[in-house]
Amino acid sequence: MASRIEILNDGGFRSDGRRQFELRDISIDFSLQGTADGSVTIHHGLTQVLVSVFGPREAKLRSQTIHDRANINVEVTVAAFSTGERRKRSRGDKRLLELASTIKSTFEPVVQTHLYPRSQIDVFIQVLQLDGGLLPACINGTTLALTAAGIPLFDFVCAITGGVHSASPMLDLTTLEENDIPHITVAMMPRSEQVTLVTMETRLHVDRFEEIFRLAVDAGRVIHNEMRTAIQARTGSLVASLGSGQKVEGETGVVTMMEINES
Amino acid sequence: MASLSKAEKSYIQSSLLSDPPLRADGRALADFRIIALETGVAPLANGSARVSIGRNAQDGGGGTEVVAAVKLEVENVGDGESVDEGRVVCSVSCSPTAYPHLSSGALDDLQHDMTSMLHSTLSHPSLRPKNLGILRGKKAWLLNLDVVIFADAGNVYDTIFMGARAALWDTKVPRTRSVEYKAKKPNAHEKAMDVDDADQGKSVLDTRDTRTATDFELPDYWDEGEVLDGRKLWPVCVTMNLLPSLHFLDASLQEEASVPLRLHVLFSFPTAGTPCLQTSRLIGSGFTDLTQLQSLLRDGEKYARNVWNALESKLKDEDIRRNQKARERFIHR
Numbered sequence: 337m338a339s340r341i342e343i344l345n346d347g348g349f350r351s352d353g354r355r356q357f358e359l360r361d362i363s364i365d366f367s368l369q370g371t372a373d374g375s376v377t378i379h380h381g382l383t384q385v386l387v388s389v390f391g392p393r394e395a396k397l398r399s400q401t402i403h404d405r406a407n408i409n410v411e412v413t414v415a416a417f418s419t420g421e422r423r424k425r426s427r428g429d430k431r432l433l434e435l436a437s438t439i440k441s442t443f444e445p446v447v448q449t450h451l452y453p454r455s456q457i458d459v460f461i462q463v464l465q466l467d468g469g470l471l472p473a474c475i476n477g478t479t480l481a482l483t484a485a486g487i488p489l490f491d492f493v494c495a496i497t498g499g500v501h502s503a504s505p506m507l508d509l510t511t512l513e514e515n516d517i518p519h520i521t522v523a524m525m526p527r528s529e530q531v532t533l534v535t536m537e538t539r540l541h542v543d544r545f546e547e548i549f550r551l552a553v554d555a556g557r558v559i560h561n562e563m564r565t566a567i568q569a570r571t572g573s574l575v576a577s578l579g580s581g582q583k584v585e586g587e588t589g590v591v592t593m594m595e596i597n598e599s
Numbered sequence: 600m601a602s603l604s605k606a607e608k609s610y611i612q613s614s615l616l617s618d619p620p621l622r623a624d625g626r627a628l629a630d631f632r633i634i635a636l637e638t639g640v641a642p643l644a645n646g647s648a649r650v651s652i653g654r655n656a657q658d659g660g661g662g663t664e665v666v667a668a669v670k671l672e673v674e675n676v677g678d679g680e681s682v683d684e685g686r687v688v689c690s691v692s693c694s695p696t697a698y699p700h701l702s703s704g705a706l707d708d709l710q711h712d713m714t715s716m717l718h719s720t721l722s723h724p725s726l727r728p729k730n731l732g733i734l735r736g737k738k739a740w741l742l743n744l745d746v747v748i749f750a751d752a753g754n755v756y757d758t759i760f761m762g763a764r765a766a767l768w769d770t771k772v773p774r775t776r777s778v779e780y781k782a783k784k785p786n787a788h789e790k791a792m793d794v795d796d797a798d799q800g801k802s803v804l805d806t807r808d809t810r811t812a813t814d815f816e817l818p819d820y821w822d823e824g825e826v827l828d829g830r831k832l833w834p835v836c837v838t839m840n841l842l843p844s845l846h847f848l849d850a851s852l853q854e855e856a857s858v859p860l861r862l863h864v865l866f867s868f869p870t871a872g873t874p875c876l877q878t879s880r881l882i883g884s885g886f887t888d889l890t891q892l893q894s895l896l897r898d899g900e901k902y903a904r905n906v907w908n909a910l911e912s913k914l915k916d917e918d919i920r921r922n923q924k925a926r927e928r929f930i931h932r
Binding site: 367368369370371372375382386388390396411413415416417418419420422424427458460462464465 | 641642643644647660661664666668670672690692694695696697699700702703707743745747749750751752
């Protein structure tokens, strides 16, 4: 056995047994947290993020209101036990503020904020476990939580990380891989085929960029499918419990589709 | 804390004081809501637990929800506050989701209050586990207990201490073995490699008490370590909400807001017979007299014993679920 962990071995497997383009298991749980208007727990493999959305509601501070649209307020907290080494991050931690402002700017063009002037939408993100792909998990979770809260969006936002090891690109990196290879995060809107976020904190050869970018956009479509299925299932169960008095089995499918198209 | 109008407060108070007493969810005064507990929820922690009180069974929403996790770190004895026997540090953080109407400053104050109560109770030297020392005078474990509050639907202190007890119960301390470096004696020079093995073997395997050991290593072993000492000591909390003539348990947010005074009592039952009162705190703007306090303590002990017994049997079940059953499932896979 090699003393160093191989990012991609000769058989084409990664350190956690995945293939190059294989995504980690995504699970989505819409059960409500406290008094939130919409909340979701999303797992990307061993990364676990809990997102709660409050609003649109009156802003706590009058200075935060904008006269012609809603203000999106994002707060990220990381549990001290989420990483291998215990580290307590305070609320004012620069890294978390940066993450929060990235998420905010990703969603500002997507949420139909003009419908809610002088109000505020709060997005609280709690990171429970951290194993790479924090930003994509936060973004995907926020999309789902906003949808669950009934806040109109122009489109889904689906995010994923992509990296390159020597000449072979790979998707959805774990912490181990993120520490070792250059990677980018892409957030795309599948319906309008637009991109709302591309970030990179490492150095990447410019020739490799396009390949990874295209791959990440393709992976975004796959994630969109997962997210849409989860939302349809939830909306279906909501509709079923709404009409539990009458029988509406035939119509539920139609209603779900309408809801999805509107939001 | 939910904000209530005067009319709402007096409505809740008068229905509690009526005969028979009425509560919004139909419970009796000394009834708890349904409590759910699961250990081992944080894979990267040495011990962890999730507790929820009053969670709605249909959609999994509502209720007070808390996750507690223990992480062990090695620290050098002599730096800062560290001592030979290791120490326990507790902290509580509140997710803004739990208190959406509080500003971040008020949230910090609140979590400071909770932290001080948890830390002052659990880090007391009388509760210190015996197996946190590694190398006398050099290294010891620092036990960090982090509690995160995800949702508050009332009775958060009881939930915090239940979570803390469950996480500490679940904690495994990794086994350590001391390492010793020996300078070669000058007269043993001619013997070269032939150092007497018996002496050396003994010193490598068990030098916990000798001061010559300089460092330690983690031996490979099939489990995650031995359980943290003091399983029998970590207290449970019971909060009694006091009205002039009666008290009730497990208040919801509205009930908490309509009652002026609360008494937190923390008991542990190390042996079957003798209860041990760890802490008691009377919080609120009202007052109570001494005779009432005595009877409250007696009642508190009774409630705490019920909570203790229920928690103990649940924790034992969880141990079986996570160890014995998991092993059997692995074998019959």
